[in-house]
Amino acid sequence: MQMYKIVEKINLAPQIYLMDVEAPRVAKSAKPGQFVIVKMNEKGERIPLTICDYNEEKGTVTIVFQVLGQSTIDMAGYEVGDYFTDFAGPLGEPSEFIYEDIEELKQQRLVFIAGGVGAAPVYPQVKWLQQQGVQVDVIIGARSKDFVILEEEMKALGAQVYVTTDDGSSGRKGLVTDVLKSLVDGGANYDHVIAIGPMVMMKFVSKLTAGYDIKTTISLNPIMVDGTGMCGACRVSVGNEIKFACVDGPEFDGHLVDFDEAIRRQTMYKTEEGRQMLAAEKGSHTGGCCGGKH
Amino acid sequence: MANIARIPVREQNPKKRVTNFEEVCLGYSLEEAVAEAARCLNCKNAKCVGQCPVAIDIPAFINQVKQGEIAEAAKIIAESSALPAVCGRVCPQETQCEGKCILGIKGEPVAIGKLERFVADWARENQVDTVTTQPKNGKKVAVIGSGPAGLSCAGDLARKGYEVTIFEALHEAGGVLVYGIPEFRLPKETVVKSEIENLKKLGVTIETNVVVGKTVTIDELLNEEGFDAVFIGSGAGLPKFMGIPGENANGVFSANEFLTRNNLMKAFREDYSTPIKVGQKVAVVGGGNVAMDAARTAARLGAETHIVYRRSEAELPARVEEVHHAHEEGIIFDTLTNPTEVIVDDKGWVTGLKCVKMELGEPDASGRRKPVEVPGSEFVIAVDTVIMSLGTSPNPLISSTTEGLEINKWQCIVADEETGLTSRERVYAGGDAVTGAATVILAMGAGKRAAKAIDEMMSA
Numbered sequence A: 001m002q003m004y005k006i007v008e009k010i011n012l013a014p015q016i017y018l019m020d021v022e023a024p025r026v027a028k029s030a031k032p033g034q035f036v037i038v039k040m041n042e043k044g045e046r047i048p049l050t051i052c053d054y055n056e057e058k059g060t061v062t063i064v065f066q067v068l069g070q071s072t073i074d075m076a077g078y079e080v081g082d083y084f085t086d087f088a089g090p091l092g093e094p095s096e097f098i099y100e101d102i103e104e105l106k107q108q109r110l111v112f113i114a115g116g117v118g119a120a121p122v123y124p125q126v127k128w129l130q131q132q133g134v135q136v137d138v139i140i141g142a143r144s145k146d147f148v149i150l151e152e153e154m155k156a157l158g159a160q161v162y163v164t165t166d167d168g169s170s171g172r173k174g175l176v177t178d179v180l181k182s183l184v185d186g187g188a189n190y191d192h193v194i195a196i197g198p199m200v201m202m203k204f205v206s207k208l209t210a211g212y213d214i215k216t217t218i219s220l221n222p223i224m225v226d227g228t229g230m231c232g233a234c235r236v237s238v239g240n241e242i243k244f245a246c247v248d249g250p251e252f253d254g255h256l257v258d259f260d261e262a263i264r265r266q267t268m269y270k271t272e273e274g275r276q277m278l279a280a281e282k283g284s285h286t287g288g289c290c291g292g293k294h
Numbered sequence B: 001m002a003n004i005a006r007i008p009v010r011e012q013n014p015k016k017r018v019t020n021f022e023e024v025c026l027g028y029s030l031e032e033a034v035a036e037a038a039r040c041l042n043c044k045n046a047k048c049v050g051q052c053p054v055a056i057d058i059p060a061f062i063n064q065v066k067q068g069e070i071a072e073a074a075k076i077i078a079e080s081s082a083l084p085a086v087c088g089r090v091c092p093q094e095t096q097c098e099g100k101c102i103l104g105i106k107g108e109p110v111a112i113g114k115l116e117r118f119v120a121d122w123a124r125e126n127q128v129d130t131v132t133t134q135p136k137n138g139k140k141v142a143v144i145g146s147g148p149a150g151l152s153c154a155g156d157l158a159r160k161g162y163e164v165t166i167f168e169a170l171h172e173a174g175g176v177l178v179y180g181i182p183e184f185r186l187p188k189e190t191v192v193k194s195e196i197e198n199l200k201k202l203g204v205t206i207e208t209n210v211v212v213g214k215t216v217t218i219d220e221l222l223n224e225e226g227f228d229a230v231f232i233g234s235g236a237g238l239p240k241f242m243g244i245p246g247e248n249a250n251g252v253f254s255a256n257e258f259l260t261r262n263n264l265m266k267a268f269r270e271d272y273s274t275p276i277k278v279g280q281k282v283a284v285v286g287g288g289n290v291a292m293d294a295a296r297t298a299a300r301l302g303a304e305t306h307i308v309y310r311r312s313e314a315e316l317p318a319r320v321e322e323v324h325h326a327h328e329e330g331i332i333f334d335t336l337t338n339p340t341e342v343i344v345d346d347k348g349w350v351t352g353l354k355c356v357k358m359e360l361g362e363p364d365a366s367g368r369r370k371p372v373e374v375p376g377s378e379f380v381i382a383v384d385t386v387i388m389s390l391g392t393s394p395n396p397l398i399s400s401t402t403e404g405l406e407i408n409k410w411q412c413i414v415a416d417e418e419t420g421l422t423s424r425e426r427v428y429a430g431g432d433a434v435t436g437a438a439t440v441i442l443a444m445g446a447g448k449r450a451a452k453a454i455d456e457m458m459s460a
Helices: A024-029 A070-076 A102-107 A116-131 A151-156 A176-185 A199-212 A259-265 A270-281 B030-037 B058-066 B070-078 B084-090 B112-125 B148-159 B188-201 B218-223 B255-263 B289-300 B320-328 B440-459
Strands: A004-013 A016-022 A035-039 A047-055 A060-066 A086-091 A110-115 A136-142 A160-165 A192-196 A215-219 A235-238 A241-244 A251-253 B025-027 B140-144 B163-167 B205-207 B229-232 B252-254 B281-285 B304-308 B332-334 B337-344 B350-363 B369-373 B379-381 B385-388 B427-429
Touching: A004 A060, A024 A047, A024 A060, A024 A086, A035 A060, A047 A070, A047 A086, A047 A116, A060 A070, A060 A116, A110 A116, A110 A176, A110 A199, A116 A136, A116 A151, A116 A192, A136 A151, A136 A176, A151 A160, A160 A176, A176 A199, A192 A199, A199 A215, A199 A259, A235 A251, A235 A259, B025 B112, B030 B058, B030 B112, B058 B070, B058 B112, B070 B084, B070 B112, B084 B112, B084 B188, B084 B440, B112 B188, B140 B148, B148 B163, B148 B188, B148 B229, B148 B440, B188 B205, B218 B229, B229 B440, B252 B255, B255 B289, B255 B385, B281 B289, B289 B304, B289 B320, B289 B385, B304 B337, B350 B385, B427 B440
Parallel strands: A110 A136, A110 A192, A136 A160, A192 A215, B140 B163, B140 B229, B163 B205, B229 B427, B252 B385, B281 B304, B281 B385, B304 B332
Antiparallel strands: A004 A016, A016 A060, A035 A047, A035 A086, A047 A060, A215 A251, A235 A241, B337 B350, B350 B369, B350 B379
């Protein structure tokens, strides 16, 4: 049985971990915008996670996750040298820009908006573009200084990075939408906004950019089981169509996504999750959630 | 002999079994099997064989059972079928082998399926070695998907000396046998796992977590990984929905999701982490075997369960045995009923299923009488969970990433019926990926035919 070894573990921020995992097949095929499904052990859940980076030579894939439910609590307990039993991917469609003409991309003005742990899926996109010579801006938003992740890494790629925190402990005080608004109002002529982070953030970014008429891409992280289009748990209304986030997405046009429905669908197993966490506290269960969390 | 009644097969009591996930049918004992086998007329021109998609020599194996030579019977079945313990349980025998049994004209046909199951289980329990393999020939074949089509194709090729690797997208091998068909119809540990172990003993390698089309492409397998041929048995995995209002509400699931959580992810077991939502009252929309599986699973998880089907009970596409078992287990059949809307509360959760009554009109293209709405007959079934079981279609992950692979308007891969050869050289396909959702045994038949064709192509 093939196993997937953890070769690096970094505590990026409170309750946010980065891991490099040996998965040569995934490392070889991964592209910006895609995700993986990780299963810790025989009885664990299939957890969809963002791909933060990949290294074909080393055969490793970098994942970043936030501790949110029992499964991610258990996952945070894994150390370098431990193994995941399953690591499937890369899943989903890559970001659309990788199919675009590089010279045309260079003419465009792109801004990424990374909310909290959403900086992880933004990173490989910024890396890919900067390495192709496409200059991008990045707005990182977080609760406070401690929760700002990957800021230095994005700067090292040559991106123009703006930081904003809820309490003003790093960068400016306020929301990512405030930063975007002041940049646009200040004359930044953005052609494309790519926003990845909490659902509410993506909803309000999309609302703002609709007013400015700027093309907006968001990345969804719904509940899913298989990640290959089989279960339909990740279905989402986009315009007048029903899409499966796992195979049609995870990235969609932010102006067409029904965010309220998507937010509601994320709560599907909340009661079960709570019950399992209570059981786990009593030491009788290793439960968790089947909610996909970037 | 012919007028002896069919030996009944023992089953778990319905009241008891609806509280557990153990197998419903308990199977024949040796004495019962021998007695049932004695009913077979051993026809010279046996009609049953021609109805079997893998052409098992049915009279020959039954004749061995009659004489108590079960190991010999197992060897005869093994010549034609790689998964007898599975097929003995899930094949629609009533429309295949048993449907043409001479005894069936005046009475009940020989219980061929139950005898096959008995032989396969006996052979497993008594470790009968039915495996015969030819020496390795150094040629490599990739099989995509570890469901019935892939397993039978891989088994046949491995026996002929090929080096076979199966690529499975999920974390466990078995395809629909593992994620779709519930434990109470097809035990996973004893039956499915042991069939897969047998394949591994033949030298078949199974690589899980490989989503072909994403993790690796067909072209990479052929051009970079040195496979001489590829067989696609990726099934029909995409669930269909009705397109009615409220279908995205919390509490509406595809049968695929509901069954996968319970079967593959074992939500019914306390020691697994998988959550499942069943609620108090469930409506399963659809009338096929998958709908019966979903309904009977929901009942076992404690819900009052309704089957909502737009035609009458006579038109149910599910096997008669499954419908019978569902009735016994207290499933309520709301037939001639068609959903028009999922009723949702202010938080987006299901509170009911709005339906309209139907009546049967003229026969349609499928030969079944077409259901027509009865005007003004709208009513609401109060439920908190709706499970959509309307069939599935093939997944485009492979066809969309394999240049030159022809598909039809239903997204099915176009393949030659006899050989499974697709529009691409060295690429074969079979099972639900080609036909759309069908049965385990038809997929197995397609896998076998493709294995034969691949062998002939490579030996040419």
